[in-house]
């Protein structure tokens with residue numbers, strides 16, 4: 001079992017559990033077809049977001065394999081919710097996990113996604129003790145590929161038309177990062193450990 005200490009701070013961001021009051025801010029991007037095109041759900045309405053915040057997005061700690069912790073990403077300077085990230089605990093025996101990330105496009109192009117996922121890698125490797133963390137990306141999702149590569153993930157596989165996803169065959173790129181690679185290559189240490 002591992003329970004991260006919240007909030008998690010980076011230079012510009014704060015990661016914390018989602019709250020019912022986040023639903024409106026999440027609606028601004030989760031209702032946009034272009035934003036959710038490559039994530040595992042379709043456009044969401046307010047009721048759908050509220051329901052998820054109350055259920056599957058309410059997990060705040062890792063108790064067993066298959067648990068997924070979804071966190072709000074807040075801009076520290078304004079307190080605005082700019083996106084959310086998720087860490088899935090895929091396998092206890094293999095000590096593996098997977099990351100997911102999504103930003104409100106109004107806050108894109110600032111390095112926020114990479115900064116937030118970097119903090120999530122610290123949760124996975126340092127906190128949960130994972131050995132390997134992956135990102136599975138639709139090969140058309142070049143912005144997501146750039147995030148993974150910027151964080152040092154290795155391109156491991158191109159699974160041609162391996163997934164029937166949103167009514168079409170999808171080619172999935174598998175990116176992975178091992179704990180020793182993360183430590184050796186000097187993981188971007190963006191977490192601000194100063195007291196708030």
Ligand SMILES: CC(C)(COP(=O)(O)OP(=O)(O)OC[C@H]1O[C@@H](n2cnc3c(N)ncnc32)[C@H](O)[C@@H]1OP(=O)(O)O)[C@@H](O)C(=O)NCCC(=O)NCCS
Nearest residue numbers: 035038101102103108109110111112113114137143144146
């Ligand atoms: C994937 C996604 C989160 C990437 O967002 P993003 O804004 O491109 O990523 P970042 O926040 O890390 O920002 C990176 C960009 O900011 C730029 N940038 C500007 N200021 C920066 C700074 N201070 N520090 C770092 N990067 C900075 C980088 O150069 C980079 O631009 P580039 O990609 O053109 O090279 C976003 O496109 C998204 O939400 N997509 C929809 C959901 C989705 O598909 N998620 C992934 C599913 S696998």
